[in-house]
Amino acid sequence: MKANTILLAAALSLAATGAMAQANCNQFPQQGGEALYNGICQDCHMPDGRGAEGAGHYPALARNPKLAEPGYPISVVTQGLKSMPAFGGAMSDQQIADVVNYVRTHFGNAYKDTVKPEDVKNAR
Numbered sequence: 001m002k003a004n005t006i007l008l009a010a011a012l013s014l015a016a017t018g019a020m021a022q023a024n025c026n027q028f029p030q031q032g033g034e035a036l037y038n039g040i041c042q043d044c045h046m047p048d049g050r051g052a053e054g055a056g057h058y059p060a061l062a063r064n065p066k067l068a069e070p071g072y073p074i075s076v077v078t079q080g081l082k083s084m085p086a087f088g089g090a091m092s093d094q095q096i097a098d099v100v101n102y103v104r105t106h107f108g109n110a111y112k113d114t115v116k117p118e119d120v121k122n123a124r
């Protein structure tokens with residue numbers, strides 16, 4: 001009886017943990033542009049931002065003049081673009097601003113005008 005109670009308690013706490021994980025699973029936990037890039041974007045755009053060809057076309061973010069106008073990467077990350085998934089539902093305004101600022105100032109890009117969370121909010 002005692003063992004059963006312990007098992008039940010363990011099962012309940014596992015279920016609760018699962019529910020919590022599920023509640024959070026639509027939000028990326030990473031904070032900061034670099035962590036977000038490494039956690040999400042590099043899978044498709046490669047760790048050095050050079051993109052990839054193969055099963056699909058993943059454009060390079062490295063030395064990409066299309067990042068000069070901040071509205072473009074904000075919109076692609078927030079709304080998606082063809083086979084690029086939309087991350088607007090899974091990332092906060094701050095997270096999107098951070099990752100956009102990161103790609104616009106790394107991989108040979110040096111665009112100085114910093115994107116703010118309000119810019120992302122207006123693009124949603």
Ligand code: HEC
Binds near residue numbers: 037041042058100
């Ligand atoms: C599942 C793969 C995948 C992930 C993850 C991904 N992208 Fe993309 N991304 C793409 C594809 C595919 C395109 C090209 C879309 C098209 O034009 O058909 C693209 C296009 C872009 C573009 C436009 C580039 C251009 O030259 O037009 C930007 C900017 C971009 N991605 C940024 C990001 C950022 C920042 C992240 C991380 C938050 C990210 N991507 C995560 C697949 C991905």
